[in-house]
Amino acid sequence: MASTKEKITATALALFAQRGYDGVSVRDICKQVGIKESSLYYHFPSKQAILTTLLSHFENRAAEGMAQLEQALGDQQGPWGQVSYRMVCQAFFEGYLMDPFCNQVLRLLQMEQFHNPDLGEIYERWMFRVPLAFQGRMFTALVDLGLLHPATGEDLAVAFYGPIHLFAQRWLFRGPLSEEGKEAFRQAAYRHVQRFFQERGTDAWHPS
Structure with a gap:
C-alpha cells in the first residue's frame, strides 16, 4: 500500500501533468489525496519541494x-x-x-x-x-x-x-x-x- 508521501507525489504529478505547475494548489493536492494541508506540510515544506x-x-x-x-x-x-x-x-x-x-x-x-x-x-x-x-x-x-x-x-x-x-x-x-x-x-x-x-x-x- 502506498504511503501518504507516495500518494502526495503521485497525485501532485498527475495534476501537474494535466494543469501545469501554477494551475495546481496545495489545497487541490490535499483534496485529491484526502488529507489536511497540515499532513502534506509534514512531508513536504512546500509545493516546490514536491x-x-x-x-x-x-x-x-x-x-x-x-x-x-x-x-x-x-x-x-x-x-x-x-x-x-x-x-x-x-x-x-x-x-x-x-x-x-x-x-x-x-x-x-x-x-x-x-x-x-x-x-x-x-x-x-x-x-x-x-x-x-x-x-x-x-x-x-x-x-x-x-x-x-x-x-x-x-x-x-x-x-x-x-x-x-x-x-x-x-x-x-x-x-x-x-x-x-x-x-x-x-x-x-x-x-x-x-x-x-x-x-x-x-x-x-x-x-x-
Whole structure:
C-alpha cells in the first residue's frame, strides 16, 4: 500500500501533468489525496519541494536508463544484431516514453518549458539532447561496423528520431496516456524503425 508521501507525489504529478505547475494548489493536492494541508506540510515544506522531489526521481531514472543503454553499447564486441536493436527501442519506447511516471513528467516539462527556463533545460536535455547524443554514438558504431551506409551519426540520429518524436507527440502526449494510444505509437514507431534500417542497407531488424 502506498504511503501518504507516495500518494502526495503521485497525485501532485498527475495534476501537474494535466494543469501545469501554477494551475495546481496545495489545497487541490490535499483534496485529491484526502488529507489536511497540515499532513502534506509534514512531508513536504512546500509545493516546490514536491516538484523538486519528482524531478530528482525522474532524472535519476532517466540517467539510470541511459547508463544501461550506454553499457550495452560499450559491451558490443561484434556486429550488432536483432536483439540489440530491439533492446534499445524497447527500453526507450516502453520504459521511457510510455512509462506512466516518465510520461507525466515529460508532459509537465513540455508545458513548463515556456514559463520556467530551468524546467525547459531539463526537458531539452532528456527529450532531445541526451537521446540524440546516444543515438548518434550508436549509429556511428553501426557505420564503423559496416552495418549502415556511410553517413554521420548525428544525421542518422535526426532522421531516426524525428518521426519517433512526431509519433510520440501524436499518440503519447495528447490527452490521457491510453492503451490505444500506446498501441498506435508502437505500430507507427516500429514500422519506422524497420524501414529506417532497410532503407540504409541492413535487414538486421526483423520485428515479429
